[in-house]
Amino acid sequence: MRLVLIGMNHKTAPLEIRExxxxxxxxxxxxxxxxxxxxxxxxxxxxxxxxRVEVLARVADxxxxxxxxxxxxxxxxxxxxxxxxxxxxVYRDREAVRHLFRVAxxxxxxxxxxxxxxxxxxxxxxQAVDNRATTVLLNRLLHHAFRVAKRVRTETGIAGNAxxxxxxxxxLAKKIFGxxxxxxxxxxxxxxxxxxxxxxLVSSGVREVFxxxxxxxxxxxxxxxxxxxxxxxxxxxxQLVLSDIVISSTGAPHFIIKGEDIxxxxxxxxxxxxxxxxxxxxxxxxxxxNDIDNAYLYNVDDLQTxxxxxxxxxxxxxxxxxxxxxxxxxxxEKWIASLQVVPTIVQLRQSVDSMRAAELEKSLGRLSHxxxxxxxxxxxxxxSIVNKILHSPLTVLKESSQTPEAGxxxxxxxxxxxxxxxxAGKGGxxxxxxx
Amino acid sequence: xxAIVLFKAALAVYLVSAAVYVASLLGRRVxxxxxxxxxxxAALIIHTFSFAAWWLTAEVGPVIRFRExxxxxxxxxAIAYLALQLKTKTRVLGAFISPVICLFMMVASVGLGxxxxxPAMLRGTLVTFHVILSVAGEALFAVASCAGLMYLFQDGLxxxxxxxxxxxxxxxxxxxxxxxxxxxxxxxxLLTLGGLAGSIWARIVWGSHWQWDPKQIWTLLAWGFYAxxxxxxxxxxxxxxxxxxxxxxxxxxxxxxLMVGMPFFRTFHDFL
Numbered sequence: 001m002r003l004v005l006i007g008m009n010h011k012t013a014p015l016e017i018r019e020x021x022x023x024x025x026x027x028x029x030x031x032x033x034x035x036x037x038x039x040x041x042x043x044x045x046x047x048x049x050x051x052r053v054e055v056l057a058r059v060a061d062x063x064x065x066x067x068x069x070x071x072x073x074x075x076x077x078x079x080x081x082x083x084x085x086x087x088x089x090v091y092r093d094r095e096a097v098r099h100l101f102r103v104a105x106x107x108x109x110x111x112x113x114x115x116x117x118x119x120x121x122x123x124x125x126x127q128a129v130d131n132r133a134t135t136v137l138l139n140r141l142l143h144h145a146f147r148v149a150k151r152v153r154t155e156t157g158i159a160g161n162a163x164x165x166x167x168x169x170x171x172l173a174k175k176i177f178g179x180x181x182x183x184x185x186x187x188x189x190x191x192x193x194x195x196x197x198x199x200x201l202v203s204s205g206v207r208e209v210f211x212x213x214x215x216x217x218x219x220x221x222x223x224x225x226x227x228x229x230x231x232x233x234x235x236x237x238x239q240l241v242l243s244d245i246v247i248s249s250t251g252a253p254h255f256i257i258k259g260e261d262i263x264x265x266x267x268x269x270x271x272x273x274x275x276x277x278x279x280x281x282x283x284x285x286x287x288x289x290n291d292i293d294n295a296y297l298y299n300v301d302d303l304q305t306x307x308x309x310x311x312x313x314x315x316x317x318x319x320x321x322x323x324x325x326x327x328x329x330x331x332x333e334k335w336i337a338s339l340q341v342v343p344t345i346v347q348l349r350q351s352v353d354s355m356r357a358a359e360l361e362k363s364l365g366r367l368s369h370x371x372x373x374x375x376x377x378x379x380x381x382x383x384s385i386v387n388k389i390l391h392s393p394l395t396v397l398k399e400s401s402q403t404p405e406a407g408x409x410x411x412x413x414x415x416x417x418x419x420x421x422x423x424a425g426k427g428g429x430x431x432x433x434x435x
Numbered sequence: 436x437x438a439i440v441l442f443k444a445a446l447a448v449y450l451v452s453a454a455v456y457v458a459s460l461l462g463r464r465v466x467x468x469x470x471x472x473x474x475x476x477a478a479l480i481i482h483t484f485s486f487a488a489w490w491l492t493a494e495v496g497p498v499i500r501f502r503e504x505x506x507x508x509x510x511x512x513a514i515a516y517l518a519l520q521l522k523t524k525t526r527v528l529g530a531f532i533s534p535v536i537c538l539f540m541m542v543a544s545v546g547l548g549x550x551x552x553x554p555a556m557l558r559g560t561l562v563t564f565h566v567i568l569s570v571a572g573e574a575l576f577a578v579a580s581c582a583g584l585m586y587l588f589q590d591g592l593x594x595x596x597x598x599x600x601x602x603x604x605x606x607x608x609x610x611x612x613x614x615x616x617x618x619x620x621x622x623x624x625l626l627t628l629g630g631l632a633g634s635i636w637a638r639i640v641w642g643s644h645w646q647w648d649p650k651q652i653w654t655l656l657a658w659g660f661y662a663x664x665x666x667x668x669x670x671x672x673x674x675x676x677x678x679x680x681x682x683x684x685x686x687x688x689x690x691x692x693l694m695v696g697m698p699f700f701r702t703f704h705d706f707l
Contacts, residue, residue, distance in 0.1 A: 161603070175593060175602070178523070178609025270672025273608065290594055294675040302596045309599040 005096035007054030013087035040065035104145040105152035161310035166197035181205035186243035189250030248284040259288035441485030448478035453533035505543035511574035525606035565633040572626030579618035580686035583679035660685035
């Protein structure tokens with residue numbers, strides 16, 4: 001196997017460099033065609049997202065190809081070689097497989113466990129397939145990577161819990177209400193984090209959104225954005241009776257919602273639960289609201305604590321995920337190794353078979369007095385002798401493919417049976433030439 | 436005989452199911468909980484067959500004594516839990532309910548296969564109704580209070596912003612409250628009808644609906660608690676913490692009656 005993965009990610013390259021590369025690599029069809037024109041490249045795939053730009057290729061000759069790929073990246077980035085060179089990493093063979101698996105499982109992502117990367121990788125693969133840039137090995141490798149990603153997702157909790165404040169709010173709402181489908185939400189004031197939380201809520205099934213603002217026009221404008229309805233500030237408490245989830249993010253210097261208010265609201269809404277999210281600093285909602293039955297209050301620090309806990313949890317899960325990746329790299333290597341002995345096995349069979357056929361023909365010429373049935377019997381006899389003789393060497397070869405001595409066995413077999421050199425691009429080292 | 440074998444088999448499977456449930460809770464594995472649910476369903480089926488066998492082979496006509504009642508109690512709990520499982524995503528509830536089921540089954544298994552010597556006044560359709568309905572109602576209350584207990588855990592954790600670990604395993608507050616509500620809603624009429632059947636029977640046997648028997652008084656007290664709770668729930672919209680606490684308190688009254696009260700009071704109602 002000669003696999004090369006060259007690229008950069010958010011850890012090795014600053015944003016300015018990544019974005020320049022991404023611009024040109026983003027246009028996949030064109031860059032893929034250019035890639036495939038490079039002399040040593042047999043298969044290739046180009047992955048460009050906002051956090052990484054990577055080229056994965058199966059190459060005929062290691063060093064020359066790596067240089068070619070480097071040149072390709074320099075051209076794409078249109079940047080100083082030195083500057084770009086510092087950001088690049090090159091992985092070969094086993095390392096490349098591991099890196100790809102880690103990327104697919106979102107272990108290498110900026111936000112570990114985020115699900116987008118898998119979709120992006122699938123899209124990149126689709127592009128490559130559309131452009132006929134992949135064949136047997138990359139196809140197999142990519143499908144394996146998708147499987148690994150799925151395994152990591154189902155067997156570990158790496159993607160389990162929210163790691164952004166706005167999404168943590170949605171998860172908490174689900175913990176409180178069970179199902180937030182059909183619930184209503186209210187946003188008081190405005191602000192990026194609050195609006196993001198409302199968007200998440202709406203996409204999770206919240207039916208109605210009420211927008212409250214001291215300036216009614218602002219409320220109307222924001223309401224349009226969410227397809228919600230604007231509410232006058234004076235009607236805040238009446239509207240609270242109808243709101244299950246309340247996100248507050250005003251610039252008010254004092255509490256605008258007090259415990260006493262909510263007690264009254266609670267009676268009017270027959271104690272249906274309420275979830276308050278106070279994103280404002282200084283706070284909008286009196287902390288005593290959290291002591292009221294069926295009312296739950298989280299401020300921005302609480303949400304951050306939740307998120308921090310979740311991140312810690314994900315780290316723990318990541319260790320499990322790394323083990324899965326390691327295991328799968330092993331599985332893939334086994335497949336590659338078995339691929340190595342296949343040409344030799346085929347050749348050996350063909351060679352012996354053709355010998356048998358030739359000898360049989362010669363002998364049968366001299367045995368013309370035999371009946372058809374007997375001639376068939378003789379043919380069968382030669383076949384079974386050949387099978388018996390080949391059985392043991394073929395078994396040993398297949399088994400040896402999983403051991404480090406595979407090369408020796410191949411070599412000896414070729415010598416003993418006087419086989420020609422294998423077709424180019426398939427044999428070779430066992431994938432351990434380090435960078 | 437066959438009924439006893441089936442009963443023991445059911446108990447064994449319930450025990451395994453409870454163990455797997457607890458393991459899933461401690462190991463935080465949903466897959467295990469799913470497996471445990473399957474086990475519980477299997478146990479329930481075996482348990483049902485054991486009832487059928489007991490009913491069909493009873494020599495003197497089926498008489499529900501203490502241990503049959505306990506077994507019935509466990510049976511209704513299992514059915515209620517599995518039915519709720521279909522409606523809500525609350526697999527973890529099993530880790531709380533299955534040990535209770537096992538406890539009742541184990542108590543029921545004491546003196547298994549003894550000869551049936553039932554007083555004459557315990558034979559009759561009305562008594563059977565009385566026992567089946569009351570026990571079913573109480574079993575549903577047991578499920579309600581399990582859900583209530585979990586609700587209080589989860590509520591406390593969410594209020595203290597401890598959302599990691601244990602809180603993640605517990606069902607959502609909404610689901611727990613709904614289970615509590617549903618079980619009360621179904622359990623209350625059952626217990627009421629059971630009580631009515633009993634008092635009508637009492638009139639036939641003792642000539643009076645009401646005996647001022649400690650057990651009767653105690654049961655009426657618990658019934659009153661439940662009536663009040665259900666009323667508050669339906670009329671004022673009580674829910675959440677308050678409802679959970681009340682359903683727990685009412686169930687404790689019932690338990691005290693069943694486990695502690697009985698040996699100490701002299702009661703007409705001393706057979707169950």
